[in-house]
Amino acid sequence: MKLNRKNKLLLLGFALVLYVCYSFAISNTINYYKEYKTKQEEIAADSNMPKLVGQLIQKEKQLDQVLSKYDVNISESFQNDLLKQLTAYSDSYKLKIVDFQEPHSVAQKGFTVTSYIFSLEGSFNGCLALLNKVENNPALGTIKHLNFIKKRNYKTNTDQLFVEIIMQKNKGI
Template sequence: MASYKKTYKHTLIAKKELKQVKKELSGNESSLNELYRLKNEISSIDKIIGGQTLNPEYVQQTLLDFISKNDFNVNIVDIEDVHLFSDSEFLIYSNQIELEGSYKDLTYTLYEIEKNFKNSRVISTQFYTKKNYRTNTKTLFLKIILQNYENNK
């Protein structure tokens, strides 16, 4: 009984602790694999939703260049200043542009911006008309809001 208390008891306790530590270490290895997978997933989502860290004025200028160089047969009516929103995790840049043209030209322009303009993502669009009371005609407009974000760390 004395030899059990002095030798075997401590050996069995050490063996039990070793088993528990090995179990925790295997959990850490799977955690590292999970962390690596999540980082890759975040990076692919950033590419999809426009998470690049580009200068917001540069994005606005490239949008204007994209529209004017591709000859979309639309008129740029208004472009708002870059709107900035910040919270604890992200810094969000919003660009708003207003276009005038026919329905076909406006939808084609919107399609091309969504498909080929990679510096920012289209978040919202709105078609609306304004009536000119002098000529008694309606003009079609398209308001597009584009956003991109960056980590606020």
């Protein structure tokens, strides 16, 4: 078979028709089929919703038990509670609260993240013990940053250790 001009145009026309059919009909059909499959999966996931609700209720009961174990109470001023805890811990470990700055709040993704920045002065072991107490008390929040600074006091000719702590507390909006 010879490929003359008519046969070449016929093959080119056939390829063009195939491309047009694919772009207008077949590709749309494939997209609709994919969408159909995702909707079916969503419907199947919704049918498991009563099981999920039961699991969430169980989880809530477990969390309530854990929170009651740690004696978490909701108060008016978390900052005052944090300061009271820090004062009690610092007295027992012979530390001094040097600085307690105003909290910094940021709203992101449905939560309000409040950062508390404070500084302590004292021995390294005392600072670590206080940080351990604070970290093991989930009601106070989480420690996000520590900065130990050693300064020389030239009047008394001694070294002083300062630690700057940034704690964060998340709260749902």
